[in-house]
Amino acid sequence: MKEYVIALIDCDSFFVSCERAINNHLNHQPICVVTGENGCVVSRSKEAKIMGVKMGMPLFMAKKIFPAVVYKNAQHEIYKSFSNKVMHNLQQILPNLEIVSIDEAYADMTSLDKVYKMPYPLLAKWIRKKIWQNTSIPISIGLAPSKLLAKLASDKAKSTEGVFQIKISEIQQILKSTDITEISGIGRSYTKKMTYNGIFTAWDFVCQPDQIIKKQMGIMGLDLKYELLGYYMRHLETHQTIPQSIQDTSVLPCFTSDINVLKSQLYYHLHQACRRMRKNGCLCTIAGIMLRTKDFTIFSDKLKLPCVSDCELEIAQSLIPLLNKIYQPNILYRSSGVILSELVSKQNYQQDLFNQSKIKNSSLSQAWDLLEDKFGKNILKKGWI
Numbered sequence: 001m002k003e004y005v006i007a008l009i010d011c012d013s014f015f016v017s018c019e020r021a022i023n024n025h026l027n028h029q030p031i032c033v034v035t036g037e038n039g040c041v042v043s044r045s046k047e048a049k050i051m052g053v054k055m056g057m058p059l060f061m062a063k064k065i066f067p068a069v070v071y072k073n074a075q076h077e078i079y080k081s082f083s084n085k086v087m088h089n090l091q092q093i094l095p096n097l098e099i100v101s102i103d104e105a106y107a108d109m110t111s112l113d114k115v116y117k118m119p120y121p122l123l124a125k126w127i128r129k130k131i132w133q134n135t136s137i138p139i140s141i142g143l144a145p146s147k148l149l150a151k152l153a154s155d156k157a158k159s160t161e162g163v164f165q166i167k168i169s170e171i172q173q174i175l176k177s178t179d180i181t182e183i184s185g186i187g188r189s190y191t192k193k194m195t196y197n198g199i200f201t202a203w204d205f206v207c208q209p210d211q212i213i214k215k216q217m218g219i220m221g222l223d224l225k226y227e228l229l230g231y232y233m234r235h236l237e238t239h240q241t242i243p244q245s246i247q248d249t250s251v252l253p254c255f256t257s258d259i260n261v262l263k264s265q266l267y268y269h270l271h272q273a274c275r276r277m278r279k280n281g282c283l284c285t286i287a288g289i290m291l292r293t294k295d296f297t298i299f300s301d302k303l304k305l306p307c308v309s310d311c312e313l314e315i316a317q318s319l320i321p322l323l324n325k326i327y328q329p330n331i332l333y334r335s336s337g338v339i340l341s342e343l344v345s346k347q348n349y350q351q352d353l354f355n356q357s358k359i360k361n362s363s364l365s366q367a368w369d370l371l372e373d374k375f376g377k378n379i380l381k382k383g384w385i
């Protein structure tokens with residue numbers, strides 16, 4: 001059997017780490033990032049975890065019990081740009097990378113020990129150092145023959161030196177010391193059922209006959225069993241998949257009925273959503289807007305575009321009349337957003353080679369993206385008419 005080396009690269013306390021990367025004074029302080037309209041803890045530093053702050057804890061409660069902790073409001077745009085930077089740096093080193101979330105990616109590192117002339121754990125340590133130097137974001141790396149074991153290894157890496165490898169010869173011993181609740185993918189109801197049947201460790205789970213696992217959990221259960229035994233069942237998806245829809249929404253700076261404020265927000269959201277669409281190499285068929293009132297009622301509408309597009313200048317021509325249609329001057333609004341859906345891959349789409357204004361608009365958007373990549377957001381603003 002070919003021994004694969006799969007890595008799970010996970011940014012440590014990602015939102016907190018981004019806050020620290022911006023503001024060094026926060027290093028070594030207990031800090032939490034909160035988000036949502038009522039404010040819940042979504043990221044905790046090691047110090048805050050030790051003090052006992054729980055994930056999802058409401059801000060008012062956390063503040064009362066842990067007044068010494070620094071609480072920061074989430075800045076998602078900033079976290080997104082840190083994530084892009086980390087993933088871009090990883091892609092330079094690891095050609096087969098599957099980005100799974102804002103702070104996690106799998107990589108197939110098989111044979112890279114020969115390319116970089118380093119044993120895998122040393123290579124992982126070198127990558128960690130490189131990412132830290134280039135982005136100021138700490139990462140943990142779990143190495144194993146399968147994705148599921150790599151995930152387990154990355155959890156263990158958090159409490160070791162940031163790198164942890166599970167070799168084929170060590171699987172049995174590791175599984176024996178791993179509680180069934182530590183395995184991601186086994187839901188709570190299965191865990192309950194298993195412990196009832198005397199299955200407490202991951203090793204107990206894999207020792208069950210295939211038919212029993214299949215009967216209880218279906219084919220996914222078998223997949224889980226063999227991943228745990230070190231078989232590379234879940235292959236990396238390194239090609240970019242097209243998202244189902246892209247939306248960009250935010251709370252307005254203050255409650256407003258001003259149509260000009262709503263228009264300028266719409267242009268802003270449209271640009272952000274189109275930028276993401278271009279990064280994903282897709283075009284949208286349907287564009288829609290959403291307005292949420294002061295008392296949380298939502299008004300929304302969407303339309304089919306005259307032609308598929310990834311260009312804010314074109315899509316705005318359809319969305320502004322839509323905004324005028326759902327806007328009511330006597331209502332106070334609290335948030336707004338843009339939703340682009342029925343996305344298609346740009347690669348598979350026949351470009352209109354003779355439409356000069358389309359070509360002009362498209363090159364303008366690309367130049368806009370390049371400038372923002374280089375000099376940051378808000379370097380350019382359209383003087384909308």
Ligand SMILES: [Mg+2]
Nearest residue numbers: 010011013103
């Ligand atoms: Mg993480």
